[in-house]
Amino acid sequence: MQCIQSIGLLPAAVRALAIAVVLSVGLPSIDASESLTPLGRETTDRQGDLQRRLLESGMAAIAEQICRQKLADAKPGSDESATWTIRLSNAMLQRGIEQRPIDPSIWNRSSELLDGWLVGYETSRRADWIRLARAMVDFRRSQTATLSVLASPESSPLRQAALAAIRDCEDQLTQLADALQETIPLADLKRDDRLAPAAELRVVQGTVQRQLVRTLLARADLYPPDSDDALAAAADAAAQAETLLRKTPADDPSFGDVVRLLAESWLRVGDTHKATLALRPLLPANESEEGDPTPSTAAASIWDIVPETGAMLIRIAIAEGKRGEAQQWLDAYFQPDDYTKTVRAAPPTLDLARLEFLLSGKNPDVQSAADWAEAIEARHGAFYGRTASLRLIDLGDSDAGSDPRVMATAAAAMLRRGEFAAAAGQYAEAANREAKGGEAESAFQHRLQSGAAYRKAGDLDAASQQLAQAGEGLTSHRLAQAAHLQAAFLLVEAGWPGDSPRQRRYQKLLETQLRLWPEGEQTPQARKMLSQLFENRQAWADAARLWTLSADDSSRAASLWRKALRAAKEPDQQADLLKEAVAQLPADGEQALLVALWGDRTVVLKFGWDALNQQLGQAEFPAADKARFTAALAQLRLGKTSTLDLDFLSANPDEPWPLDLIDCLGRDAQQHSVDRKRLGDVILAVANRIASETRSLPDQLTILKALVASEQSNRAMEVIGQFPEPRSGSLARELAQMLLHSDVPDDRRQGIERMLQYGRGMKKGSDDWFAVQLEICQAYLTVNDSQAAAKLANYLLLTSPPSDPQQLARLREFAQAD
Numbered sequence: 001m002q003c004i005q006s007i008g009l010l011p012a013a014v015r016a017l018a019i020a021v022v023l024s025v026g027l028p029s030i031d032a033s034e035s036l037t038p039l040g041r042e043t044t045d046r047q048g049d050l051q052r053r054l055l056e057s058g059m060a061a062i063a064e065q066i067c068r069q070k071l072a073d074a075k076p077g078s079d080e081s082a083t084w085t086i087r088l089s090n091a092m093l094q095r096g097i098e099q100r101p102i103d104p105s106i107w108n109r110s111s112e113l114l115d116g117w118l119v120g121y122e123t124s125r126r127a128d129w130i131r132l133a134r135a136m137v138d139f140r141r142s143q144t145a146t147l148s149v150l151a152s153p154e155s156s157p158l159r160q161a162a163l164a165a166i167r168d169c170e171d172q173l174t175q176l177a178d179a180l181q182e183t184i185p186l187a188d189l190k191r192d193d194r195l196a197p198a199a200e201l202r203v204v205q206g207t208v209q210r211q212l213v214r215t216l217l218a219r220a221d222l223y224p225p226d227s228d229d230a231l232a233a234a235a236d237a238a239a240q241a242e243t244l245l246r247k248t249p250a251d252d253p254s255f256g257d258v259v260r261l262l263a264e265s266w267l268r269v270g271d272t273h274k275a276t277l278a279l280r281p282l283l284p285a286n287e288s289e290e291g292d293p294t295p296s297t298a299a300a301s302i303w304d305i306v307p308e309t310g311a312m313l314i315r316i317a318i319a320e321g322k323r324g325e326a327q328q329w330l331d332a333y334f335q336p337d338d339y340t341k342t343v344r345a346a347p348p349t350l351d352l353a354r355l356e357f358l359l360s361g362k363n364p365d366v367q368s369a370a371d372w373a374e375a376i377e378a379r380h381g382a383f384y385g386r387t388a389s390l391r392l393i394d395l396g397d398s399d400a401g402s403d404p405r406v407m408a409t410a411a412a413a414m415l416r417r418g419e420f421a422a423a424a425g426q427y428a429e430a431a432n433r434e435a436k437g438g439e440a441e442s443a444f445q446h447r448l449q450s451g452a453a454y455r456k457a458g459d460l461d462a463a464s465q466q467l468a469q470a471g472e473g474l475t476s477h478r479l480a481q482a483a484h485l486q487a488a489f490l491l492v493e494a495g496w497p498g499d500s501p502r503q504r505r506y507q508k509l510l511e512t513q514l515r516l517w518p519e520g521e522q523t524p525q526a527r528k529m530l531s532q533l534f535e536n537r538q539a540w541a542d543a544a545r546l547w548t549l550s551a552d553d554s555s556r557a558a559s560l561w562r563k564a565l566r567a568a569k570e571p572d573q574q575a576d577l578l579k580e581a582v583a584q585l586p587a588d589g590e591q592a593l594l595v596a597l598w599g600d601r602t603v604v605l606k607f608g609w610d611a612l613n614q615q616l617g618q619a620e621f622p623a624a625d626k627a628r629f630t631a632a633l634a635q636l637r638l639g640k641t642s643t644l645d646l647d648f649l650s651a652n653p654d655e656p657w658p659l660d661l662i663d664c665l666g667r668d669a670q671q672h673s674v675d676r677k678r679l680g681d682v683i684l685a686v687a688n689r690i691a692s693e694t695r696s697l698p699d700q701l702t703i704l705k706a707l708v709a710s711e712q713s714n715r716a717m718e719v720i721g722q723f724p725e726p727r728s729g730s731l732a733r734e735l736a737q738m739l740l741h742s743d744v745p746d747d748r749r750q751g752i753e754r755m756l757q758y759g760r761g762m763k764k765g766s767d768d769w770f771a772v773q774l775e776i777c778q779a780y781l782t783v784n785d786s787q788a789a790a791k792l793a794n795y796l797l798l799t800s801p802p803s804d805p806q807q808l809a810r811l812r813e814f815a816q817a818d
Helices: 012-025 046-056 060-073 079-097 105-120 127-151 156-189 198-221 228-247 255-269 272-282 295-304 307-319 323-333 348-358 366-380 382-390 404-416 420-436 440-456 460-473 480-494 501-516 523-536 540-548 554-567 571-584 590-598 610-618 623-637 646-651 658-671 673-694 700-709 713-720 727-740 745-760 767-782 786-799 805-815
Strands: none
Touching: 046 060, 046 079, 060 079, 079 105, 079 127, 105 127, 127 156, 127 198, 127 382, 156 198, 198 228, 198 255, 228 255, 255 272, 255 307, 272 307, 307 323, 307 348, 323 348, 348 366, 348 382, 366 382, 366 404, 382 404, 404 420, 404 440, 420 440, 420 460, 440 460, 440 480, 460 480, 460 501, 480 501, 480 523, 501 523, 523 540, 523 554, 540 554, 540 571, 554 571, 623 646, 646 673, 658 673, 673 700, 700 713, 700 727, 713 727, 713 745, 727 745, 727 767, 745 767, 767 786, 767 805, 786 805
16 A cells, blocks of 8 residues: 655645545534434434435525424423524534635524523533534534635634634533543433433443544644644544544444544545555455455445445545546446536535545646536535635646636635735636626626625725626626625725716716616615715706606705706706706606795795695696696796796686695795785785686685785785675784784884774773783884883873783883883
8 A cells, every 4th residue: 555654745625625524424413312313324303304404405594494493392401402402503503604704603603502501401411412512513613714724824813713613622522521421320320310311421422532533633634734733633533533443333323433533534644554444344344354445346335335435445545546446436436417516416525535536646637626616515515615616726827727717716715815916816807708708697706706805905996897897797687786886885985086087987887877777776876876976066957867867756856956056047047957857857746846846946935835835746637737837936936027827727726726825925025025026916916816716715814914925015905905894804903913923124013003003993991902002012112112112001001001910010011111
């Protein structure tokens, strides 16, 4: 036998295969029911078998859901709850490990789940199983960390994290082994009913001892391959495995596992001869006494050699340079259909052994190896996919490195080593070649990876370009919109001074986003970002046009059109903008939007026209008529005309909104003094047209308020005069009170005169008469005529003081006002 003299002769990637082999061969799911049936076989536990099949089939999420339901139904602290707690931990771990990248929180969440069970049920008969499962969490964490170390061997933090996880696992396993050593004799004597049966505890003990061997192999992986520490750890693993094998009967379900661990340990030491000898107990009888096992001599009973053992034989043959023999073993296990991505015809150990074979020798079959590495991930998940891809990292400089998949694998290795810019370039080139070859999906994924790597390298422009190409290259991909929009976010993160080329690229990206995905999920965000860019430039009309095309937020469009109007310097420019808005807005909502728009015109009209806006939107008349009327209304409010389309009122006599229109125009007049006379004329014209069409006046107070606001109190008196007493008298008082409360001083003085006139017609000394006198005194103060207020109050106190104490007190206050 040819012997590998040092583990240092094994490349790091081959050692990575060994890691996965150890993990897959010797890592059964820790289950509290495991003692009932042989490990690794179909069992009488239907639920346990289902969980294993789900995890092996890449359906960890479903397995986790089942576990949570079963755990919720189990009695706390029971054997069943322990079983499902362990199974849930396994499912959580598997789900986290299969993610890209691995979810770093999975270790803590899984550990906390198991620790939480132990806190409440530390003395349970199933506690040892939980402790074993807890140690396995750290072991699996160390395995995934080791792959990262092999990809980036110079990374001290990664190495320290992996070593810490292995130490934690060793400490827990050692403590558990010591405790079991003391507990098992007591269980044999059955002196404590709280203890699990001795047979079950021995199963735990055997699993712990096997796991201690694996931790030594895992520790060896973390040292430089040619170091004494690595060789010593592998040799210690071999010694422990031999000791364990002597204690394990040949009919024990774990016997094969122990034998393969011993063979793995010797192979890692570099002694292929001892590794072969170690496997003999698992070979057919005619091969166990003399000679070395070969496919030709064992062909008659090949299926008596389980695939995991066959994988070890293949790897030993490769290590000895016997590629022909390794090929024969592979041909004995694999059928032609077994080489596809989807057929899971072999365990991962055998698939990884085939990958090692494809990459061995002077002329490795890199093309087939790249295909097979992809197949391994499809067949066995992300962990084994990472293991397989690690084997290809050194092929980037060869002719085979032109394969996009090899380039992407090399890029992944560069990324793990922290060579972000180089990794980004590799991913981008792989994507370019895939795009030319019509592999749009792969090109999309690699452009995303290139963008992420460029961002880590600090090149935000290049990262943005890659993400933009990804989205535009495969617009139908479910992530295309998000990737394309992220390209714009990266340019924002980079920033730009003024009107720079980067800002122009940003604008073009957003415009392209809206063009490619006009109804997409990311479209509202893109529209908002582009609008903000326009608003920052104070390009209000551009922003308004953008939002006008969207039916999502008409108020936003209205606000922007208003800003565009305010920014317009000339009335003609304002008119053009309004005409453009009418042309662009959708017919079913343009009137409501336009009324809201003109509710806040270019000067100081700050009040809302919401009620009128809503009524116009709900009115049942043609959109074209509505458009013409609102356009005329806009011209009136903008000061470009003094008339309104009264024919529209005649055509719709039963609509409820005309009275609100009068009220709104009255407030316009009140806010904008130069328009009062002009708007007052329109108010009366509207009121007269309403009266003529409906044969009744609108609400008198509405008309009076409008006329007062437009400084037309005399015309208001004419309206009052059309009504007989007592209605005319009450309206006269209301008119006077409105004038008293006007914001215009002249109106208030006129209100005092009208209130004095109104009071002369009342019964002197009555409560209402005194109330009017007090209002007049108060009105004098509002026009800063305290002398008149004091004079009137003193006159009333001398001639006819009120009997009401409150009125008397107020009169005395007014008398002292001067």
